[in-house]
Amino acid sequence: MYMLEAIGLEKTFVTSVPRAGRFKAVRTLFSREKRAVTAVKALDFRVAPGEFVGFIGPNGAGKSTTIKMLCGILHPSAGEVRVAGHSPQRDRRKVVRKIGVVFGQRTQLWWDLPLKDSFDILAAMFRLSPAEKERQLVRLEEVLRLREFWDTPVRKLSLGQRMRGDLAAALLHDPEMLVLDEPTIGMDVTAKRQIRTHLKLLNEAYGKTILLTTHDMDDIEQLCQRVIVISRGERIYDGEIGQLRERIGxxxxxxxxxxxxxxxxxxxxxxxxxxxxxxxxxxxxxxxxxxxxxxxxxxxxxxxxxxxxxxxxxxxxxxxxxxxxxxxxxxxx
Amino acid sequence: MNWLGISVMLYKINVRAGMQYRLNFILSTLLAALVTVSEFLGLVVLLSVFGAIQGWSVWEIGYLYGVLMTAKFLYRAFGSAINNFEPYLVNGTLDQLLLRPMPLLLAVLTSRTRMVGGELLQSLTVLGACVARLLVHGDASWWIVPETLLIICTGTVIMFAVGLATAACGFWITRTEDLSVLTDNATTTACQLPLSLFPEWLRTLLLAVIPFGFINYVPAMFIVRGEWGVWTLAATAAVAAAALLIALGVWKIGVTKYQSTGT
Missing domain, CATH: 3.30.70 (Alpha-Beta Plaits)
Structure with missing residues (x-):
């Protein structure tokens, strides 16, 4: 079975056409004229368990929209997503137990509390027993080294530390797949290198399937075996990184x-x-x-x-x- | 731990996180208390000038106020997130909540807590004083106590249902703050006084569209005025249940229309 399947996936956003001139705010509000913007067009791809896939494309290509449909945040206008056989839209709660999601520009940690509290909360939410939680934390400690800032409130963590915290939070319930949306955004070279080492380890040693979007070519080159390139909502390349490089030079x-x-x-x-x-x-x-x-x-x-x-x-x-x-x-x- | 346990834990955590900014917490508590007290004083002044309005005594109007405000602050205590839902849509905060393995509405409700102890105490004091007075003067029997508890519950449900439907409208129109001024703040202010004071269209609006009239006026016509029959309680419960079902329906459709935000 595939870890992830997107079948004819489409997303269209409908917005009112802004009016110009006097009372434009009110006229836009009552305007009947709508414009449909297609963010993702008939996207098909499959990811097998254990793969490390880079999902790339220019800004506004539809990467985030696609990722959000994969996690059940957005509902597709057409087509379907399957995560380990389940639809994230119909079985959202089942699917979020199977995936760990990190959005680089947001955090799912509790901003004002010490890092460790976030793990207590998440463990309760995912109904981990104390023994399971402890075992996971020991494993995550090996990979992500969280103890040094364990008691620091999340808002005081550096970007790199917070990302390690977010990765650990996404992995606490031991998901089969990790979905990462620009995990290295805004980081310095050292922090990026660290995060990459962690991701590689998670994929190679723990067999996690990883889907990664990034604007950083080095992320892709050092981590991914396979890349999917989308542009204007359509898939324009899906294959090995080596072949893409030959095409690009x-x-x-x-x-x-x-x-x-x-x-x-x-x-x-x-x-x-x-x-x-x-x-x-x-x-x-x-x-x-x-x-x-x-x-x-x-x-x-x-x-x-x-x-x-x-x-x-x-x-x-x-x-x-x-x-x-x-x-x-x-x-x- | 079941969902109730987790919800309690999350509410506690929100309080703890809020306490991190102590000065802000104290100031906002004081300000909120000041606002409700001055609002209430305004009503008191109004009533002390007129004595009674269309046959409603000061205590009966105090009862309307007490029930309304108790329901309002109970709703605000656990439904603060629904009451301030716009940022969840505008900032895309809802994304994170959709990734939790909880029913979405529960995840939203437990993501924010407002401390309403002071306001609730004030509302309950007004309500208690009015009920006591009505009892002492023989205007009501002891039945008023369980009946009042019942309509506080149904009232809270109606408040929540209207708030939820308003929040759910945000899935289509994104900005809901002005809408909620209309559906929540304005209607609450109107319902502090007996509905019979208002013109026909406003009464219809408050009974049929935004059923805040069922929070206090309709059941009070039976409980304290004794003018209408016991059916008003059944009707109140039915309206609360219907409002909740409709609101949940709108919410459920709305969630599929969620647009999130770009990055």
Missing amino acids: LPTVIRVAYRGDYRIPAGAEAGGGADVPDGGFRIVERREREVAVGCNRSETGVMDVLRQLSQWGEVDDVRVEEPDFEDIIHRIY
Whole structure:
């Protein structure tokens, strides 16, 4: 049986069309004109137990909407979700026992109370016996190291600590699947690395199925075996991460600042976006003493590009940028 | 632990969390007490000037007030979240509650607690004084005590049902604060006085649409005035049950329309 199935999943939001002009608030309120916005369109996918799946796409692509339908928060306009065979809409309470959910921008911990109190409350809600609760906490301690801030009120925890607390809270009832919506958002590099280590361990050592949305390419590359990419509510890629990388290549932008003037060879003068003949790269941006070029590192090496650029003038400074993963996804599809 | 035990635990936790901000807690308690006391004093002044209104004595109107306010603050004590439901929809707080393995309405109710001890004490004092007076003067029999307890229960249910239906409207219109001023605050103020004072349309509204008239006026016509028959109690209970069922129905449909918030 699949851990998670989405079958023809759709969500349409209906909003009133805002009116302009005088009394616009009142007129919008009574306006009959509605606009339907389709956030998720005929989405199909299946996740087997034990998989670690990245769910990615640009802002507004429908990731959060999909996740919320998977957890039973939103009701689909059409189609169906099954979590371990149950519909989150019809059997919400059964499903929330099987999944642990973390929204990176919110916390389900009790803000004003010491962290440990949240676990007492959750244990009571999920009807864990004291022995079960203790056993879970010992296991979670191994992975997430909570004791050091056990007695601190949640509002005083750092972002990384709070996320560890939230992960533990989502795992307390020993769910089969974890659903994480941007768990590393706003974290510094160290905290991100820690969270990733924890997630890897949960997947590999404890066999949890994990579905993760993120804007962080490193999260995806280091954790997920499989990625599902959605854009404008539709699935545009579902497969192994390696194949996605081949499709995207390794786009890189190289910025070179020149000490004085520089001269662009004939043929590439056309300006923005022009390919440099036989160079294997293209000019992205031109300024007075700076030029930015883009290349695909799987085709052209950075050193090759630099060698050519150094012939254009006297190089002062070089910066190599890897553009946002999201931008690339956006551009490619 | 059963759901009742868990609910009690959650209410206790809300109180404990609220106590973390002690000054805020003391100030808001004092302010709330001040508001209810001054509201009541206004009514007292009004009545002391007029003496009696359309045959209703000061004590009978005090009884209406006492029942209404006791029901109101009982509802506010456990239904504070429903009474202030807008933020749950606007901030998407409801998301978290939907992830708890509890019936949703119970999760919502237990997510917020308002301390109403002072207000409740004041309402009960007014109610007790009026009932005592009516008993001493022989205007009522001892039956008034169980009957009053009954209508406090049905009144609380009616308050809750109207609050729940108003909150559930939020699933369609999101902003419900102004609506609840209309369905809750305005109607409560109106029902402090006998309904017979009001024009026909308002009376119909308070009996048929927002049935706050059944919290105090209708049963009081039997309990303290003795003008209507014992059927009023049955009708009151029936209205409370019907209001609750309708409100739960609207809530249930509303939940499927929940839109959450973007991130």
